[in-house]
Amino acid sequence: MNLQFLVDGLLTGSIIGLGAIGVTLTYSILRFSNFAHGEFISWGAYATLFTSGILGWALGGAVPAIGPFSFGWTLLVAAVFAMALTGLLALGLDYVLFRHLRRRANAITAVMASFGASMALRSLLEFFFTSSPTYFSKKLQIAKQLGLGIRATPDQMVLIGLTAALVLSIHLLLTRTQTGRSMRAVSENPDLARVAGIDVARIVNITWMIGGALACAAGIMVGLLVQIRPYMGFDLLLPLFAAAILGGIGSVPGALIGGLIVGIAEAVAVQTVGAEWRAAIAFLLLIVVLIVRPSGLFGVRS
Amino acid sequence: MLDLLNLGLAGYIAFFLATALSYSILCLGLNLQWGQTGLFNVGVAGFAAVGAYTSAILTTPPSDMHFGGFGLPIVVGWGGAMLVSAAVTGFIGLATLRLRSDYLAIATFGVAVTIQLVALNAQWLTGGPFGIGFIPRMFGGLAGNALAFNFANLATIAVVVLVLYLALERLVRSPWGRVLRAVREDEEAATSLGKSPARYRLQAFVLGGAIMGLGGAVQAHFIGFIAPENYLPTLTFQVWTMLIIGGSGNNLGAILGGVVIWALWALSGSAIQAIFPPEQQARAAALQITGIGVLLSVALILRPRGLLGEKIIVSRHMDLADTLVPPASAKAD
Numbered sequence: 001m002n003l004q005f006l007v008d009g010l011l012t013g014s015i016i017g018l019g020a021i022g023v024t025l026t027y028s029i030l031r032f033s034n035f036a037h038g039e040f041i042s043w044g045a046y047a048t049l050f051t052s053g054i055l056g057w058a059l060g061g062a063v064p065a066i067g068p069f070s071f072g073w074t075l076l077v078a079a080v081f082a083m084a085l086t087g088l089l090a091l092g093l094d095y096v097l098f099r100h101l102r103r104r105a106n107a108i109t110a111v112m113a114s115f116g117a118s119m120a121l122r123s124l125l126e127f128f129f130t131s132s133p134t135y136f137s138k139k140l141q142i143a144k145q146l147g148l149g150i151r152a153t154p155d156q157m158v159l160i161g162l163t164a165a166l167v168l169s170i171h172l173l174l175t176r177t178q179t180g181r182s183m184r185a186v187s188e189n190p191d192l193a194r195v196a197g198i199d200v201a202r203i204v205n206i207t208w209m210i211g212g213a214l215a216c217a218a219g220i221m222v223g224l225l226v227q228i229r230p231y232m233g234f235d236l237l238l239p240l241f242a243a244a245i246l247g248g249i250g251s252v253p254g255a256l257i258g259g260l261i262v263g264i265a266e267a268v269a270v271q272t273v274g275a276e277w278r279a280a281i282a283f284l285l286l287i288v289v290l291i292v293r294p295s296g297l298f299g300v301r302s
Numbered sequence: 303m304l305d306l307l308n309l310g311l312a313g314y315i316a317f318f319l320a321t322a323l324s325y326s327i328l329c330l331g332l333n334l335q336w337g338q339t340g341l342f343n344v345g346v347a348g349f350a351a352v353g354a355y356t357s358a359i360l361t362t363p364p365s366d367m368h369f370g371g372f373g374l375p376i377v378v379g380w381g382g383a384m385l386v387s388a389a390v391t392g393f394i395g396l397a398t399l400r401l402r403s404d405y406l407a408i409a410t411f412g413v414a415v416t417i418q419l420v421a422l423n424a425q426w427l428t429g430g431p432f433g434i435g436f437i438p439r440m441f442g443g444l445a446g447n448a449l450a451f452n453f454a455n456l457a458t459i460a461v462v463v464l465v466l467y468l469a470l471e472r473l474v475r476s477p478w479g480r481v482l483r484a485v486r487e488d489e490e491a492a493t494s495l496g497k498s499p500a501r502y503r504l505q506a507f508v509l510g511g512a513i514m515g516l517g518g519a520v521q522a523h524f525i526g527f528i529a530p531e532n533y534l535p536t537l538t539f540q541v542w543t544m545l546i547i548g549g550s551g552n553n554l555g556a557i558l559g560g561v562v563i564w565a566l567w568a569l570s571g572s573a574i575q576a577i578f579p580p581e582q583q584a585r586a587a588a589l590q591i592t593g594i595g596v597l598l599s600v601a602l603i604l605r606p607r608g609l610l611g612e613k614i615i616v617s618r619h620m621d622l623a624d625t626l627v628p629p630a631s632a633k634a635d
Contacts, residue, residue: 100603101603106340115542116602119595241411280419
């Protein structure tokens with residue numbers, strides 16, 4: 001067996017992990033599984049594409065790529081801007097929709113609404129951008145030999161590094177800052193947190209911003225490594241849930257590790273069973289976790 | 303669709319109602335799971351697909367394009383569809399029903415994705431992307447006369463819906479139905495009365511899954527052709543919207559929701575054909591889904607009980623008593 005699956009799995013796993021962190025945070029702090037989270041990935045990618053397109057147009061032509069990478073500095077600026085936009089999209093969706101349903105006795109109606117929102121948001125992308133795939137850059141990258149039969153492009157290597165940096169900073173935010181402590185308090189017990197003087201509404205907003213921004217980062221990765229199309233986020237939804245549950249709901253490192261496990265399992269399946277069965281891997285892992293250890297690897301039993 | 307133009311209005315209405323009522327069957331299954339028992343199933347499309355493919359494989363003439371082709375009567379296909387769908391729902395139910403309700407949603411979503419993947423890739427079994435054709439149609443002998451064909455099918459599907467409706471209404475008013483609602487409303491109270499919530503949940507989930515399988519099979523035999531792209535999550539989403547708009551918890555609402563949403567779907571489809579130039583119609587069709595999504599969201603916020611809300615049913619023996627002493631909830635309306 002070729003060791004290349006490790007690089008492929010690490011990349012897919014990073015994408016899934018970034019998305020799963022948002023899923024796990026919304027699940028533990030807002031207490032519902034958001035089926036529209038995949039759309040944040042797609043909207044993030046299209047927002048980046050749109051913004052970098054406008055930047056390129058304003059500067060009168062495409063900006064040359066940085067060093068060995070396929071993208072120029074406009075994409076980096078667009079990425080930061082789009083991450084904020086996607087966070088605002090998540091916040092806006094909460095404001096018009098979820099906020100009204102989360103407080104109901106039967107909170108699962110929020111899950112249903114998120115399913116409807118996911119359909120609506122994806123179809124809007126299909127309407128605006130059509131269902132045909134697009135790319136940030138058509139530039140071809142030459143993969144470098146890294147030894148042991150493993151090859152990776154410069155884009156792939158820098159993206160793995162960026163994911164690690166992003167996840168580390170979120171982890172530090174949650175564990176070392178007052179905001180992070182408040183977030184964990186709300187996830188433990190919202191009523192008690194409120195009594196202790198924590199501004200729960202602010203924590204909810206921060207959760208949405210972080211989830212949206214990380215989903216956007218995942219979308220940009222998919223756009224750079226694969227392609228941009230309206231279904232890109234929805235197709236990742238099942239792997240996101242599988243990773244979040246596998247890692248243990250509420251655990252940021254768990255979501256990343258869950259993502260990496262799902263990603264590597266998918267890469268192994270692509271090599272052994274065939275690429276057409278890739279989407280079933282997340283489901284199999286999910287069912288195994290739900291039967292064997294529903295609290296996940298790093299979760300607390302509830 | 304083109305030969306629909308030659309059908310005439312009466313024929314079109316029969317065709318429309320037959321399609322809409324086949325969706326109502328799926329809604330009735332979902333109503334038993336969600337409306338009565340509070341089980342959140344996001345895999346409706348998958349269970350309908352299992353029913354449709356099972357019935358197609360059992361009833362089509364032998365074929366080397368897919369598994370079998372056993373040439374059995376349509377009724378056997380329907381029965382097989384219900385059994386196999388019930389088995390798949392039972393497996394998912396056993397794995398997830400004891401967990402938090404969100405996990406059931408995620409697992410059923412996953413099973414639908416996987417079933418669609420099997421339909422697409424397991425070519426030896428399902429015919430793969432080509433689907434299964436030559437599914438025997440009910441009253442196939444009338445196919446030459448479109449009007450008679452559509453009315454005969456409408457009548458058959460209407461009878462199926464009616465039988466399901468009467469059976470489900472009886473179940474809802476039975477002691478079994480009361481336990482389901484008790485489990486939905488207050489699991490601990492139901493447990494304290496000696497009822498095992500897990501067992502009742504599984505029963506309702508499996509029975510609902512069997513009804514969805516029947517719905518999928520009925521649709522397959524009405525259209526005569528099935529393919530993997532019929533069973534995308536959009537179908538699940540349509541059925542959910544039908545149930546929520548019609549009135550979750552109310553069997554009549556489930557049937558009505560199927561007809562109302564299918565009417566909106568058909569009308570918005572014609573509107574898009576009329577407004578957009580042909581080369582833009584594929585992307586404009588996405589607006590239909592956006593519209594239904596917005597409708598579902600607005601309904602959930604503003605009118606969660608739908609057109610026909612749930613009626614307070616205690617027992618059929620109590621209906622008479624209700625007319626004598628108005629229940630406390632009547633004041634609220």
